[in-house]
Amino acid sequence: MRNVLGRELPDTIDGIGELRSYGPPPMPRKSGCISGGGGSPKLLASxxxxxxxxxxxxxxxxxxxxxxxxxxxxxxxxxxxxxxxxxxxxxxxxxxxxxxxxxxxxxxxxxxxxxxxxxxxxxxxxxxxxxxxxxxxxxxxxxxxxxxxxxxxxxxxxxxxxxxxxxxxxxxxxxxxxxxxxxxxxxxxxxxxxxxxxxxxxxxxxxxxxxxxxxxxxxxxxxxxxxxxxxxxxxVSGTTRITDDPVGLNIAQSAARIIEAAGLLNDSFSFQTGAGGVSLAVARFVEDGMRRRRVKGSFASGGITGQIVGMLEAGLFDALFDVQCFDLRAVESYRRNRRHQAMSASMYASPSTRGSVADNLDAMILGAAQVDLDFNVNVTTTADGRIIGGSGGHSDTAAGARLAIVTTRLRAGANPKIVESVRTITTPGASVDVVVTEAGIAVNPARDDLADMLKNAGIDTISIARLHDLAIQGSSEDKRPASATKDAPIVALQQYRDGSIIDVVRRTY
Amino acid sequence: MRNVLGRELPDTIDGIGELRSYGPPPMPRKSGCISGGGGSPKLLASxxxxxxxxxxxxxxxxxxxxxxxxxxxxxxxxxxxxxxxxxxxxxxxxxxxxxxxxxxxxxxxxxxxxxxxxxxxxxxxxxxxxxxxxxxxxxxxxxxxxxxxxxxxxxxxxxxxxxxxxxxxxxxxxxxxxxxxxxxxxxxxxxxxxxxxxxxxxxxxxxxxxxxxxxxxxxxxxxxxxxxxxxxxxxVSGTTRITDDPVGLNIAQSAARIIEAAGLLNDSFSFQTGAGGVSLAVARFVEDGMRRRRVKGSFASGGITGQIVGMLEAGLFDALFDVQCFDLRAVESYRRNRRHQAMSASMYASPSTRGSVADNLDAMILGAAQVDLDFNVNVTTTADGRIIGGSGGHSDTAAGARLAIVTTRLRAGANPKIVESVRTITTPGASVDVVVTEAGIAVNPARDDLADMLKNAGIDTISIARLHDLAIQGSSEDKRPASATKDAPIVALQQYRDGSIIDVVRRTY
CATH class of the missing domain: 3.40.1080.10 (Glutaconate Coenzyme A-transferase)
Structure with missing residues (x-):
């Protein structure tokens, strides 16, 4: 065949197959966006x-x-x-x-x-x-x-x-x-x-x-x-305040001690925490530990707060991986510091890439609405089944981090948070290593190694069952088994990170 | 069904379909890369x-x-x-x-x-x-x-x-x-x-x-x-030298005058050129024009040289789009200046994205081994069919730019470069707007508007046929038609950017 410019071509070539002959207009000239003079065809009015x-x-x-x-x-x-x-x-x-x-x-x-x-x-x-x-x-x-x-x-x-x-x-x-x-x-x-x-x-x-x-x-x-x-x-909020509540501070300090006792505070240390008052307090205590040990860690990740930016700027981390800035100081840091690095949700936490940042985490600080005897965590619903959030990065970072620490009070008001069986499973207990409360620290029995390290560091632990007992003392645990609403219509599926269904949420009213 | 955590799930849900039940191990914990302590499983010895x-x-x-x-x-x-x-x-x-x-x-x-x-x-x-x-x-x-x-x-x-x-x-x-x-x-x-x-x-x-x-x-x-x-x-070379050859400087100056005459030297001006001596000289003359007109352009793109970095740093461009640094100054600029922005080959020049940077270009300076009467350009082979390169970004930027300028001498040694028909078509004449030589400027007849603008600016032009005549004067143009080797085996296909075949290269010896 002959193309529109008059060049002779064979129809096919062994090892390549059929040839497509050049012939304008294979595409309009300037097929894409053209900024400047004439205005961009991408720009729409509404x-x-x-x-x-x-x-x-x-x-x-x-x-x-x-x-x-x-x-x-x-x-x-x-x-x-x-x-x-x-x-x-x-x-x-x-x-x-x-x-x-x-x-x-x-x-x-x-x-x-x-x-x-x-x-x-x-x-x-x-x-x-x-x-x-x-x-x-x-x-x-x-x-x-x-x-x-x-x-x-x-x-x-x-x-x-x-x-x-x-x-x-x-x-x-x-x-x-x-x-x-x-x-x-x-x-x-x-x-x-x-x-x-x-x-x-x-x-x-x-x-x-x-x-x-x-x-x-x-x-x-x-x-x-x-x-x-x-x-x-x-x-964005201009400031984010560390808790000044003694109970919260106590929990935060325990979490930081566990990280240190687990031998993670070295020059490859990596860390993620949230923006709540206790989470920020954990970061503060971790910072103290790093300074005391003269450690320069590797990275902090997550939604990034100004407090974590301060640790980067103080030389306590080499870099930040940031999927979302939580405050104005984080925005400003991302704007001007190339070691404050953006990451996509996929790079952050997808289980099907060639390695996410969550998989590189040493220590992750997690919250909980409920934790149960199997260390399963609920951040999806309240005890009575009302939807209050969902995983976000909870299950992802719990699965990835070497040390997944849940910090929680024993009770929310009169309601126990350490329960026999969580109302909704968001994150499976298999990826939760330790639960820290104001009444004690419970290590997942699957993590004997961690229990030993805490013992060697002089940190007392108790069983999750004991924490449960303490939590229900003086409170009336909601004894309704999960099956109580089993005939109610399903209103939401809690998907695990791999797409499987880890639990369902049923209508409550 | 019931998943491994004991939660009851339906097998299917209307509007969603079959459910997959959570059951470890859906994936190994820490499936990805783990830096630090234990060493990364990605690290291989050889x-x-x-x-x-x-x-x-x-x-x-x-x-x-x-x-x-x-x-x-x-x-x-x-x-x-x-x-x-x-x-x-x-x-x-x-x-x-x-x-x-x-x-x-x-x-x-x-x-x-x-x-x-x-x-x-x-x-x-x-x-x-x-x-x-x-x-x-x-x-x-x-x-x-x-x-x-x-x-x-x-x-x-x-x-x-x-x-x-x-x-x-x-x-x-x-x-x-x-x-x-x-x-x-x-x-x-x-x-x-x-x-x-x-x-x-x-x-x-x-x-x-x-x-x-x-x-x-x-x-x-x-x-x-x-x-x-x-x-x-x-x-990378520490320095890249602007030509000091008067013929090259003359061609470069003409190219810069054409850009100015075409009305492109305004605050949305964008520009790309290569790293050769004449290309660099064009940039120098363009810079002079921008300073004279007090223009702050939009961007320069391409392989980036130190000279273009200098223009960014002088405030002549808002940003650089860089697919490949051509020298150490460009590397250093990319390292520290966030307005010196990396771009993927796709963002640079793919014809099938939602708009490439090449499509946003005002002026592109291109080289040529041969140009023919239809403005087709050959940068793939010599006149006698020896392979010396290929398109690189030539066809992409020619297709995208508002003004695609080919700069070339009339002859290489005794061989004419403006020929009747190029040995190999790399870039179709339809996307070449003007050819600049030391003996004159030829505007593609499809660009009457450009011819008018040059005329209004007092820039003389001549026909491509006349340039061809001048090129062959005193030289012995290789008169072998393209068909002379038509029975020789095909050794390479010159693909156009859309995947069609614009020409073939046949064995010559």
């Missing part, structure tokens, strides 16, 4: 235009991310507009859902939203799920399991909406500029790479290119400027 | 171990990248070891091949290497391809077309070997540390993401984590420390 341009139809799967946390406006904006357009039966897959997303309840009841996949849900939407308002039970994932599901195609996203603190007209996005700068965009990075269509929604359209870029233009189809993507005051 | 661990068999496809250019040791190391292990019929897919890869000739002749996909090849391997030594014709791609082929699955890579200037034991790789620091790893980023197995080969194993990370651990299967990945002296 959310409605984007939904139309992405050809969103009834039953489509739309994803969102939660870096703006309880200040996020984007999910409400998009889904309200979808409802106005008459769309129905949508499946939504936000990385987390907060009280600010209350408008979704009406959309669930109206049939606009048919099902939900998410790694964390609290507030009115959680209550709606608990009431069985969805047509299909919600699927509660882990942060790493969500990334795995997206990457494997198990959770196929039609359109990912990215709340973009800054974007240029070609869809380069960064998290460090604009009125709602929130830092790294680790959860959104996975959606941006795998969704069929990707829409950047921004209130800070900047001149091309939006360096330093967190999500690149080659992943983004459309850019929609809006008045506001969020309420900065609810996104 | 290239041989890596080839075995990746289960490389006869006929496998192995990929490499060329950031170490003519100083690369890794491709020779790996393929020599593959030969020692008795492997045969390998397909190799390096992003480019240089004279340093001469040992591959023996491996081709011995049947170890059966076929080659690459975007650029020069030196002894090019000559071997020209002699027809491969069992299957080589496939010459473009940089963007290679990324497209990998991403689409058309070029499926079994194992990608990454020459890593620095790596930790979990496979986090950076290009800015170590004795062979070469800067960004843009070509390797695509291989790392899509290959079935990824091996980091490094001579600088650093403490975990290897921040600032260019390729992350979640993509890397194995890490192999070796004595040396390259010869630093041949990787």
């Amino acid at each position: 959310i409605r235009s984007a939904l139309a341009a992405c050809d969103v139809r009834d039953g489509a799967t739309l994803s969102f991310h939660h870096h703006l946390r309880n200040g996020d406006h984007v999910m409400n904006l998009v889904l309200t507009e979808a409802a106005r357009m008459g769309l129905r039966d949508l499946r939504i897959a936000p990385s987390s859902i907060f009280p600010v997303h209350e408008p979704l309840v009406g959309l669930i009841n109206a049939g606009v939203i048919r099902s939900i996949h998410t790694a964390y849900v609290s507030g009115p939407v959680a209550d709606a799920i608990g009431r069985g308002s969805l047509c299909v039970p919600a699927v509660l994932q882990t942060h790493g399991g969500r990334a795995r599901a997206i990457e494997s195609g198990e959770l196929a996203i039609d359109v990912a909406f990215i709340a973009a603190p800054a974007s240029d007209d070609c869809g380069n996005i960064n998290g460090v500029s604009g009125p709602n700068a929130c830092g790294t965009l680790g959860y959104a990075m996975v959606d941006a790479r795998y969704a069929k269509r990707v829409v950047a929604v921004t209130d800070h359209l900047v001149k091309y290119p939006a360096c330093p870029i967190d999500i690149t233009q080659d992943c983004v189809d459309f850019v929609v400027p809006v008045d506001s993507i969020g309420d900065a005051a609810r996104i | 290239i041989r171990s890596a080839l075995a661990a990746c289960d490389v068999r006869d006929g496998a496809t192995l990929s490499f990248h060329h950031h170490l250019r003519n100083g690369d040791h890794v491709m020779n190391l790996v393929l020599t070891e593959a030969a020692r292990m008795g492997l045969r019929d390998l397909r190799i897919a390096p992003s480019s091949i240089f004279p340093v890869h001469e040992p591959l000739v023996g491996l081709i002749n011995a049947g170890v290497i059966r076929s080659i996909h690459t975007a650029y090849v020069s030196g002894p391997v090019a000559d071997a391809i020209g002699r027809g030594s491969l069992c299957v014709p080589a496939v010459l791609q473009t940089h963007g077309g290679r990324a497209r082929a990998i991403e689409s699955g058309e070029l499926a890579i079994d194992v990608a070997f990454i020459a890593a200037p620095a790596s930790d034991d979990c496979g986090n790789i950076n290009g800015v540390s170590g004795p062979n620091a070469c800067g960004t790893l843009g070509y390797a980023m695509v291989d790392a993401r899509y290959a079935k197995r990824v091996v980091a080969v490094t001579d600088h194993l650093v403490k975990y984590p290897a921040c600032p990370i260019d390729i992350t651990q979640d993509c890397v299967d194995f890490v192999v420390p070796v004595d040396s990945i390259g010869d630093a002296a041949r990787i």
